[in-house]
Amino acid sequence: KQEVTQIPAALSVPExxxxxxxxxxxxxxxxxxxxxxxxxxKGLTSLLLIQSSQREQTSGRLNASxxxxxxxxxxxxxxxxxxxxxxxxCAARGGSYIPTFGRGTSLIVHP
Amino acid sequence: DTGVSQNPRHKITKRGQNVTFRCDPISEHxxxxxxxxxxxxxxxxxxxFQNEAQLEKSRLLSDRFSAERPKGSFSTLEIQRTEQGxxxxxxxxxxxxxxxxxxxxxxxxxxxxx
Numbered sequence: 496k497q498e499v500t501q502i503p504a505a506l507s508v509p510e511x512x513x514x515x516x517x518x519x520x521x522x523x524x525x526x527x528x529x530x531x532x533x534x535x536x537k538g539l540t541s542l543l544l545i546q547s548s549q550r551e552q553t554s555g556r557l558n559a560s561x562x563x564x565x566x567x568x569x570x571x572x573x574x575x576x577x578x579x580x581x582x583x584x585c586a587a588r589g590g591s592y593i594p595t596f597g598r599g600t601s602l603i604v605h606p
Numbered sequence: 607d608t609g610v611s612q613n614p615r616h617k618i619t620k621r622g623q624n625v626t627f628r629c630d631p632i633s634e635h636x637x638x639x640x641x642x643x644x645x646x647x648x649x650x651x652x653x654x655f656q657n658e659a660q661l662e663k664s665r666l667l668s669d670r671f672s673a674e675r676p677k678g679s680f681s682t683l684e685i686q687r688t689e690q691g692x693x694x695x696x697x698x699x700x701x702x703x704x705x706x707x708x709x710x711x712x713x714x715x716x717x718x719x720x
Contacts, residue, residue, distance in 0.1 A: 499648075526707075527706075527707065529708065529709060531711075536695075536716070537713060537714070538610075538612075538697055538711040538712050538713040538714045539649070539697070539699075539711040540711070541708055541709065541710060541711075544706050544707075544708045546706065584648050584649075586648075586649075586709075591662060592637070592654065592662075592707075593651050593654060593662055594639075594651065594709070595651070596648030596649050596650075597648050598646065598647055598648050599648055
């Protein structure tokens with residue numbers, strides 16, 4: 496059974512810092528890994544998706560990497576802003592297409 | 607196309623009542639997923655449709671839960687004889703087979719069982 500762990504559970508940083516959020520998964524036979532952002536009481540917004548054959552994806556200030564052999568993915572946020580404050584979730588999808596989510600990292604960026 | 611929509615956005619019901627939620631996916635998406643999320647947790651998978659076929663169902667989904675996608679478009683999730691433990695956010699997502707298969711989520715339905 497796939498298990499996904501996200502570290503840290505919570506993070507508070509001043510504006511402008513570069514951040515790394517970690518996601519680890521126990522079964523390396525994944526189809527893809529997707530990062531999401533969730534604002535309080537809202538649905539999830541897709542940020543980046545990395546296919547199993549890829550090593551990284553970039554969108555604006557966000558960069559996500561994938562290392563299947565070690566069972567890890569990282570989300571790098573450059574030059575953080577208060578508007579980045581949210582919970583960040585990763586989901587690893589196996590061959591059955593069923594995603595397993597981590598519990599998320601709650602991020603606060605203060606001015 | 608305005609994305610995935612869910613109705614209602616909020617539902618308050620008394621224990622023992624039946625509730626039904628609706629999800630309208632992005633129109634060209636053939637895959638549809640239902641999840642349940644409680645405070646401080648990531649979404650938990652409930653069930654998955656490809657077109658009108660229900661291909662996967664979590665063992666978390668008791669006999670009181672049923673989902674349909676009759677024409678491969680919108681989907682409904684029904685909970686019978688609700689219990690206080692059913693209180694949660696119910697999320698729907700859709701994706702398109704092929705390409706990147708990125709999941710797009712709706713805003714969710716917040717269920718409170720009194």
